[in-house]
Amino acid sequence: xxxxxxxxxxxxxxxxxxxxxxxxxxxxxxxxxxxxxxxxxxxxxxxxxxxxxxxxxxxxxxxxxxxxxxxxxxxxxxxxxxxxxxxxxxxxxxxxxxxxxxxxxxxxxxxxxxxxxxxxxxxxxxxxxxxxxxxxxxxxxxxxxxxxxxxxxxxxxxxxxxxxxxxxxxxxxxxxxxxxxxxxxxxxxxxxxxxxxxxxxxxxxxxxxxxxxxxxxxxxxxxxxxxxxxxxxxxxxxxxxxxxxxxxxxxxxxxxxxxxxxxxxxxxxxxxxxxxxxxxxxxxxxxxxxxx
Amino acid sequence: xxxxxxxxxxxxxxxxxxxxxxxxxxxxxxxxxxxxxxxxxxxxxxxxxxxxxxxxxxxxxxxxxxxxxxxxxxxxxxxxxxxxxxxxxxxxxxxxxxxxxxxxxxxxxxxxxxxxxxxxxxxxxxxxxxxxxxxxxxxxxxxxxxxxxxxxxxxxxxxxxxxxxxxxxxxxxxxxxxxxxxxxxxxxxxxxxxxxxxxxxxxxxxxxxxxxxxxxxxxxxxxxxxxxxxxxxxxxxxxxxxxxxxxxxxxxxxxxxxxxxxxxxxxxxxxxxxxxxxxxxxxxxxxxxxxxxxxxxxxxxxxxxxxxxxxxxxxxxxxxxxxxxxxxxxxxxxxxxxxxxxxxxxxxxxxxxxxxxxxxxxxxxxxxxxxxxxxxxxxxxxxxxxxxxxxxxxxxxxxxxxxxxxxxxxxxxxxxxxxxxxxxxxxxxxxxxxxxxxxxxxxxxxxxxxxxxxxxxxxxxxxxxxxxxxxxxxxxxxxxxxxxxxxxxxxxxxxxxxxxxxxxxxxxxxxxxxxxxxxxxxxxxxxxxxxxxxxxxxxxxxxxxxxxxxxxxxxxxxxxxxxxxxxxxxxxxxxxxxxxxxxxxxxxxxxxxxxxxxxxxxxxxxxxxxxxxxxxxxxxxxxxxxxxxxxxxxxxxxxxxxxxxxxxxxxxxxxxxxxxxxxxxxxxxxxxxxxxxxx
Numbered sequence: 001x002x003x004x005x006x007x008x009x010x011x012x013x014x015x016x017x018x019x020x021x022x023x024x025x026x027x028x029x030x031x032x033x034x035x036x037x038x039x040x041x042x043x044x045x046x047x048x049x050x051x052x053x054x055x056x057x058x059x060x061x062x063x064x065x066x067x068x069x070x071x072x073x074x075x076x077x078x079x080x081x082x083x084x085x086x087x088x089x090x091x092x093x094x095x096x097x098x099x100x101x102x103x104x105x106x107x108x109x110x111x112x113x114x115x116x117x118x119x120x121x122x123x124x125x126x127x128x129x130x131x132x133x134x135x136x137x138x139x140x141x142x143x144x145x146x147x148x149x150x151x152x153x154x155x156x157x158x159x160x161x162x163x164x165x166x167x168x169x170x171x172x173x174x175x176x177x178x179x180x181x182x183x184x185x186x187x188x189x190x191x192x193x194x195x196x197x198x199x200x201x202x203x204x205x206x207x208x209x210x211x212x213x214x215x216x217x218x219x220x221x222x223x224x225x226x227x228x229x230x231x232x233x234x235x236x237x238x239x240x241x242x243x244x245x246x247x248x249x250x251x252x253x254x255x256x257x258x259x260x261x262x263x264x265x266x267x268x269x270x271x272x273x274x275x276x277x278x279x280x281x282x283x284x285x286x287x288x289x290x291x292x
Numbered sequence: 293x294x295x296x297x298x299x300x301x302x303x304x305x306x307x308x309x310x311x312x313x314x315x316x317x318x319x320x321x322x323x324x325x326x327x328x329x330x331x332x333x334x335x336x337x338x339x340x341x342x343x344x345x346x347x348x349x350x351x352x353x354x355x356x357x358x359x360x361x362x363x364x365x366x367x368x369x370x371x372x373x374x375x376x377x378x379x380x381x382x383x384x385x386x387x388x389x390x391x392x393x394x395x396x397x398x399x400x401x402x403x404x405x406x407x408x409x410x411x412x413x414x415x416x417x418x419x420x421x422x423x424x425x426x427x428x429x430x431x432x433x434x435x436x437x438x439x440x441x442x443x444x445x446x447x448x449x450x451x452x453x454x455x456x457x458x459x460x461x462x463x464x465x466x467x468x469x470x471x472x473x474x475x476x477x478x479x480x481x482x483x484x485x486x487x488x489x490x491x492x493x494x495x496x497x498x499x500x501x502x503x504x505x506x507x508x509x510x511x512x513x514x515x516x517x518x519x520x521x522x523x524x525x526x527x528x529x530x531x532x533x534x535x536x537x538x539x540x541x542x543x544x545x546x547x548x549x550x551x552x553x554x555x556x557x558x559x560x561x562x563x564x565x566x567x568x569x570x571x572x573x574x575x576x577x578x579x580x581x582x583x584x585x586x587x588x589x590x591x592x593x594x595x596x597x598x599x600x601x602x603x604x605x606x607x608x609x610x611x612x613x614x615x616x617x618x619x620x621x622x623x624x625x626x627x628x629x630x631x632x633x634x635x636x637x638x639x640x641x642x643x644x645x646x647x648x649x650x651x652x653x654x655x656x657x658x659x660x661x662x663x664x665x666x667x668x669x670x671x672x673x674x675x676x677x678x679x680x681x682x683x684x685x686x687x688x689x690x691x692x693x694x695x696x697x698x699x700x701x702x703x704x705x706x707x708x709x710x711x712x713x714x715x716x717x718x719x720x721x722x723x724x725x726x727x728x729x730x731x732x733x734x735x736x737x738x739x740x741x742x743x744x745x746x747x748x749x750x751x752x753x754x755x756x757x758x759x760x761x762x763x764x765x766x767x768x769x770x771x772x773x774x775x776x777x778x779x780x781x782x783x784x785x786x787x788x789x790x791x792x793x794x795x796x797x798x799x800x801x802x803x804x805x806x807x808x809x810x811x812x813x814x815x816x817x818x819x820x821x822x823x824x825x826x827x828x829x830x831x832x833x834x835x836x837x838x839x840x841x842x843x844x845x846x847x848x849x850x851x852x853x854x855x856x857x858x859x860x861x862x863x864x865x866x867x868x869x870x871x872x873x874x875x876x877x878x879x880x881x882x883x884x885x886x887x888x889x890x891x892x893x894x895x896x897x898x899x900x901x902x903x904x905x906x907x908x909x910x911x912x913x914x915x916x917x918x919x920x921x922x923x924x925x926x927x928x929x930x931x932x933x934x935x936x937x938x939x940x941x942x943x944x945x946x947x948x949x950x951x952x953x954x955x956x957x958x959x960x961x962x963x964x965x966x967x968x969x970x971x
Contacts, residue, residue, distance in 0.1 A: 076604050090430040096303055110470040114583040114594045116532060119306035132427040134304060139597025140563050140581060148429050159431040
């Protein structure tokens with residue numbers, strides 16, 4: 001697009017989406033205050049997609065993927081980035097139209113650009129979840145993951161939640177016509193994405209790949225798993241789920257440190273999945289999740 | 293009679309599922325209407341990303357009323373049989389007729405209007421559609437590939453009344469998502485296609501394919517380039533667009549340092565772009581993407597957007613490529629010990645050791661005339677690319693990447709080519725050795741731990757490996773005792789496994805593998821038009837494990853049995869063999885007695901002449917001459933059968949004649965076991 005003066009800054013992109021989805025009945029939440037690999041892990045998606053109640057929410061979620069860190073040297077890859085997540089339950093009939101409306105709102109004209117829904121089935125082995133949908137392409141670039149949840153935590157979703165996950169940095173790079181994520185205009189007052197996050201990427205990459213104390217991480221993983229079970233015994237699904245998220249992130253960090261072998265990997269994923277499933281099962285027993 | 297139109301409008305159907313969906317749609321429709329007895333003319337099924345469409349010509353107005361008598365159980369049959377019959381016919385016991393101790397039901401079927409039958413048909417299509425994977429949405433209980441939003445069902449100008457889970461069929465649809473999002477009212481099947489075309493939707497996928505194919509070629513030609521043809525990509529793009537618009541874009545020529553296969557694959561798999569070549573055949577820094585919109589600016593913004601996405605992808609690919617170039621393959625090889633080949637078969641490093649050993653043996657034993665050191669070197673490096681970043685990103689480029697890296701790092705051409713072609717069926721000697729050793733090792737290793745293909749299951753693609761091995765052996769004319777090679781490969785693995793069990797199993801596994809090869813050979817030769825019974829006939833000789841010689845025999849045999857002489861000899865052979873079988877004749881030394889008939893003498897003379905001739909020819913692997921020698925037996929054996937009684941009352945005569953037939957049979961059997969030949 002390249003009209004940098006007309007295009008939205010990174011923060012205005014978020015505000016525009018907030019206004020758009022807020023006006024359509026979504027609860028605008030703040031990011032969950034825990035480390036996680038994707039916006040989907042937020043309890044507002046995972047737990048709320050289970051059970052009979054209607055639910056509409058939108059939020060930004062910082063995502064940490066230690067293995068994707070590149071010390072700030074790669075123009076497209078980050079170990080920490082933002083997803084914009086929208087969940088609508090039950091998924092409305094005009095979900096695609098609503099979504100396309102949000103693209104128009106942030107400055108993408110569908111008669112000038114090529115917007116396509118390309119098959120992409122979604123599966124999260126650590127959450128025991130899967131759904132069908134697409135990656136949405138804008139001129140050949142994947143800008144959003146669009147999914148109709150079928151199962152979460154091993155449980156059928158009834159009604160079905162529609163989930164939209166916008167990759168905010170990519171979308172902003174596209175809108176602003178920028179080739180390096182660190183060159184993004186964060187606001188319209190001269191602050192770039194690099195000003196805010198470059199040092200963070202360098203330090204976090206160093207920590208995740210070189211410094212993190214793996215013995216301590218293994219220990220924390222065990223403790224999180226034990227605490228999760230402790231909470232399950234006390235019939236507290238939300239704290240139990242938080243511990244499952246914690247274990248998941250610790251596993252991701254251990255992977256980045258390269259201390260989990262291929263053979264062990266499956267066992268760790270299975271362990272996290274069991275915890276997440278148990279928390280989801282416990283949630284379904286509460287009044288919020290109760291199918292009755 | 294009127295035409296029927298059905299449109300099932302949904303959110304985007306995956307491109308790869310559309311062809312199957314069209315077939316299923318036509319199949320279910322044809323089944324339902326024929327079960328109901330409703331006649332229709334030609335049925336056409338179409339698909340776009342958002343719709344499945346069926347048009348059936350000349351649908352009858354309805355079905356005639358009919359009366360059918362159905363025979364039921366005997367009146368003496370148990371109660372359950374009668375109950376079942378009543379359920380099936382929907383009648384009560386009083387309504388049945390009894391004749392000769394048997395129940396009969398007379399079922400009246402009212403005539404049905406086509407509208408009613410079509411309504412039921414649409415319902416069944418929607419509820420029974422066999423999508424590979426279907427889903428639910430919202431609070432609906434309906435399942436479809438993606439949310440189903442509308443049904444147009446019309447017979448002539450009339451709407452077919454049908455309602456499925458809150459969806460009511462009508463005459464309204466929508467056009468292109470962006471060009472014509474508003475409702476369109478369809479008049480009938482007659483104006484449907486044109487009305488949609490006017491609203492930027494080309495319903496016929498074949499027409500879209502043509503537009504993409506021609507348009508992409510034209511876009512490339514305009515820039516003096518040629519399009520790299522890719523039929524699969526044409527179909528996929530047609531499945532992603534309702535209004536396809538091919539557009540040419542260019543990318544930075546600096547990226548052409550990256551191996552061509554990587555660029556083409558990135559464009560194809562990740563972006564669904566066509567690649568272009570320049571007049572010298574080399575890859576051009578250009579791509580053709582297919583948009584789903586006639587953009588207001590002629591596609592300038594779309595091309596620019598796609599160019600940037602591709603640049604980011606190619607930058608990533610180049611990063612991996614440059615990283616990979618920096619690491620010598622010898623260094624990468626050291627990491628192979630950490631990759632499990634199969635839990636029962638050790639690491640990839642173990643496999644590499646075995647392939648190197650077997651490859652070297654192929655040269656040392658004279659099977660392949662090539663430098664044993666080059667074979668060993670190529671085998672050692674062959675799997676190194678598995679740990680490169682490039683193959684991590686594009687697993688389908690294993691081998692290719694290794695080949696490029698080997699060449700860039702100064703390995704000789706034969707070694708680089710052997711690495712590149714290891715998964716194929718190459719003919720260059722070093723390449724053939726590595727590719728053959730790799731495949732044989734894979735087959736033997738898996739058989740050695742009891743993991744052989746069963747039925748339709750072949751998770752390790754051993755059948756393909758066997759076919760590949762056969763192709764290499766045959767196309768390069770490799771003279772190889774398959775048994776020795778198999779035993780060698782099995783022994784290599786047994787030595788690594790260090791279990792006596794593996795070593796002990798060797799004797800039972802080797803024949804199993806040889807039999808597996810025989811089966812594959814038959815499959816492969818059948819496709820080449822060779823009769824499987826002839827392959828059997830040669831295999832039955834036993835001990836023939838040299839595929840080149842085996843096939844030469846088979847070919848000579850096929851040529852021979854298809855001649856009149858061959859066919860007659862075969863008939864005589866079968867007659868002789870049948871007699872011997874019937875008499876359970878094991879053969880004796882008796883040839884005595886006096887007064888040999890003329891025909892006996894003639895047959896003996898012919899055998900004295902043809903037997904050694906055939907043997908000598910076989911020795912020289914001249915199977916055609918061997919067949920010709922045997923052909924000379926035809927006259928004498930025919931005369932023998934015409935004039936001589938084998939089962940003579942004189943036991944001495946009987947004995948010598950049976951022995952003569954045995955001699956005849958054995959002479960023929962030198963070339964092949966004729967008893968296995970059909971006809």
